[in-house]
Amino acid sequence: MSFSNRALTLLGLCVSIILVGCEPHQNSDSSVSNATILTMPKPMRELLARNTIPIHGAIDQAAVAKIPVNYHLVNSGYFTVAVIAGNSPPITTLALDNKTPIGIEVDVARLIAETLGLQLKLVPTSWEDWPLGINSGKYDAALINISVSKPRKERFDFVTYRKDSLGLFVAKDSPIQHISEAKDVAGQRVIVGAGTNQEKILLGWIDENKKNGLAPTTPVYFEDKAMAILAIESGRADVYFVPNPSGTWRMENGANIKRVGYLNGGWPKTADIAVTLKKGAGLDQAIQIAVNSNIKNGKMHAVLARWGLANEILEHSEINPSGFGE
Template identity: 85%
Template sequence: MCSIIMLQGCEPHQSSDSSVSNATILTMPKSMRDLLARNSMPIHGKVDITAVESIPAHYHFVNAGYFTVAVIAGNSPPITTLALDNKTPIGIEVDVARLIADSLGLQLKLVPTSWEDWPLGINSGKYDAALINISVSKARKERFDFVTYRKDSLGLFVAKDSSIQHISEAKDVAGQRVIVGAGTNQEKILLRWIDENQKQGLATTTPVYFEDKAMAILAIESGRADVYFVPNPSGTWRMENGARIKRVGYLNGGWPKTADIAVTLKKGTGLDQAIHLAVNANIQNGNMHTVLARWGLVNEVLPYSEINPSGFGE
């Protein structure tokens, strides 16, 4: 069973998750420890009466008085990680979930969940919503409702001393060794680029696969690979916290089209309207900008939220 963490004001209850060891915390650079300490302070929003009034009369929250939200279990900064107490979940998704809960006049309850479990958890009523870096897609919209809250973005990173200055299209990776995750959208993009370059008679690009992100960074820093093609939040976190890398490219996760990250809800509950109003209120009042900026992702701020927009596969 996953542990449940209730966030009431500024006093989160303890979680049984201990994915960040005390030894790891002690060996963190001081700059990272300071950042985690600063970002552990909650950013609260205000009750939005319009959003509250848009909650369907027939909708019953999983836990009365709480907005119960699935977030990723484990250590995946800046999406979700643990504060220096090694107990309290913090991160982008926690911050956004808190803003929505505040706007709806609710307290926040977090349920740490694996990526594989969130679809069943939503449909079985284990939580009201999932904020697990979920992108909108045509297939997912058949089963869930979505309310977007930030851009889905991919980053291309190279060693700080690399001669590569810019990557935005297929020809820019010709002849390069590019690290991607197996089965990811960035792998799909890279394979399309490789096919395009082959048709143009350009030098072969070699995909490189690492399961361990730390090993991937080491491969870039040591020159055993040339480019790290990864979700932008993950790469940016490492770039700003000690890794000797720089970003030379930035793509929307739905390349060549657009796909955004969204609050994911059970299909047809009607709760999407209230969430939509809550997210838009926090975009307009600047809270969303503040949240994303403190995690180094101000370039992922959306101008406005949408309900069930186009995504992958459309």
């Protein structure tokens, strides 16, 4: 998968993107320093420069008409969206100016906002904080690489916009060549994110291996993605189990790792990534029409393609489909 030879010429009025509420405790991977930019490989700098140019949505009156008359936007005239704080390309990262948020989730949020006739306001947040943020009315929606799952559907509404994929990465010189099932991680130290679907898959594999008398697997937790990569490269951990977009981005842009496994996010079934909304808020149909409009006109494909994820395009958006654990 190449991240380096994609460019689109985009015309139109600039959407107003307002960055608010950065968490003060973000780790060292949460920004791109000027020194990092200067040492960044030229292809990556060029890619970030190209992908800072917005891909704009067009108002779809059918989508606008589905916004409930009694729905009160968190900020009048704006679609207020939580995105992951910090540097997590290609999901969300910072442009070369070290302050403008860009990435898949920013691009998709912009398309939805403009298709609904709204401006976009971004609220950087942590993975741990988005559930409370939605239910407390801090934002209208969250786009934080959230996949549909049975437990989450009890608390939130979901509108899918791309396929979910997970990658398993190891050091380039690792003897591990393939991971696709529980026995493949027996005896390994596996980095996962707390509360993620990949953690649930790993814990299920650990239980399966225990029943089969195989060597125990040790889950390893890092909040800092850069430290996680260093742990793999230095041999302090064996496997990095992470959303495929993030792992592939790092693999393609300098990390000394290789991918040895690829799973659907709902393994062993299918689950997709979705716009996440407060349960019963009423925006789901409007957002579904907006997403489908942008799938049909090719703009969703353009967004995914320029971040190297054209293979994650959906044929159509769904509301609260089956997900992880179903």
